[in-house]
Amino acid sequence: MNSTSSHGKLNLRELSVLALMAALIFASKVAMAALPNIHLVAVLLILTAITFGWKSLYTVFVYVMLEGLVFGFGTWWFAYVYVWPLLVVLAIALRKAHSYILYTLLAGVFGILFGALCLPAHLVMLGWKGAFNWWLAGVPYDLIHGVSNLVLTLILLPPMDKLLNKLKARLRS
Amino acid sequence: MSNNKKILIAVLCVVVLAAGMACAWYFGYYAPRQEALNAKGENEITVTVVVTHTDGTKKEFKLNTDKTYLGEALAEQDFVEAHDDAYGLWIDAMDGEAAYQTDNKAWCFNTNGTMGETGVSQTIMNDGDVYEFYILTW
Numbered sequence: 001m002n003s004t005s006s007h008g009k010l011n012l013r014e015l016s017v018l019a020l021m022a023a024l025i026f027a028s029k030v031a032m033a034a035l036p037n038i039h040l041v042a043v044l045l046i047l048t049a050i051t052f053g054w055k056s057l058y059t060v061f062v063y064v065m066l067e068g069l070v071f072g073f074g075t076w077w078f079a080y081v082y083v084w085p086l087l088v089v090l091a092i093a094l095r096k097a098h099s100y101i102l103y104t105l106l107a108g109v110f111g112i113l114f115g116a117l118c119l120p121a122h123l124v125m126l127g128w129k130g131a132f133n134w135w136l137a138g139v140p141y142d143l144i145h146g147v148s149n150l151v152l153t154l155i156l157l158p159p160m161d162k163l164l165n166k167l168k169a170r171l172r173s
Numbered sequence: 174m175s176n177n178k179k180i181l182i183a184v185l186c187v188v189v190l191a192a193g194m195a196c197a198w199y200f201g202y203y204a205p206r207q208e209a210l211n212a213k214g215e216n217e218i219t220v221t222v223v224v225t226h227t228d229g230t231k232k233e234f235k236l237n238t239d240k241t242y243l244g245e246a247l248a249e250q251d252f253v254e255a256h257d258d259a260y261g262l263w264i265d266a267m268d269g270e271a272a273y274q275t276d277n278k279a280w281c282f283n284t285n286g287t288m289g290e291t292g293v294s295q296t297i298m299n300d301g302d303v304y305e306f307y308i309l310t311w
Contacts, residue, residue, distance in 0.1 A: 072274040073311055105183050112191055133290040139198035143191055
């Protein structure tokens with residue numbers, strides 16, 4: 001079997017790794033569910049994005065589907081459909097610089113602004129005033145999300161990036 | 174401009190953003206709620222909880238309570254089954270009818286005819302308030 005994939009197409013090994021990344025992201029979120037807004041989703045999505053580029057969109061959409069299938073398709077799920085892929089797109093945009101500091105800042109800012117990014121999805125159900133109050137009430141959790149993303153990305157991204165790149169090199173061999 | 178300076182400016186921007194959001198939360202949400210709480214005191218109040226079942230039937234419950242938050246008052250009631258999660262009280266069943274997220278259902282409520290903007294654990298009760306609970310299906 002040809003182990004190297006042509007542009008945009010997945011070979012079986014890449015498909016397996018990308019699917020496993022989605023499963024890992026979901027499982028890590030469930031495992032850390034007791035800690036409000038502290039999880040590895042942003043770190044792992046950024047990691048997948050910088051390693052696999054646009055193919056990481058498969059991972060993010062599989063993750064979002066898993067969330068909906070297990071926890072139900074609420075208003076929050078419609079926000080997930082565009083918010084998490086946005087993080088992946090931004091991480092891919094920063095690939096050229098390949099700076100762990102930039103990725104860390106991206107993760108931190110993304111976490112802080114997570115509630116604001118989810119606002120459009122909640123506008124439909126709650127209206128302007130309700131959506132704004134919903135966002136305001138959740139600011140402490142957004143700040144926890146931002147700080148935890150910052151710290152976890154700073155510590156975990158560099159070693160995990162090296163590990164995943166080794167795996168990617170093996171996929172090509 | 175060197176890379177270190179750019180990074181420092183980016184970090185400062187993040188800090189300013191976080192500080193701005195914290196201020197917005199404090200002055201726009203927390204301080205007004207504390208003011209309302211202090212004005213309320215600890216007197217007993219009466220609120221009405223109306224439970225609308227999926228078959229259209231309604232049942233009304235009058236609660237005499239000295240609690241501040243709706244969640245605290247509901248947690249004491251026999252007709253409510255609920256559990257605590259990281260974000261506060263989550264209603265599982267009211268007056269014997271359950272609604273679980275895994276079934277794409279949840280108990281929602283209006284406060285005096287307007288959709289609740291916060292969960293039951295964050296909703297401050299006032300004397301005479303009417304809370305209408307219904308099941309939302311998606």
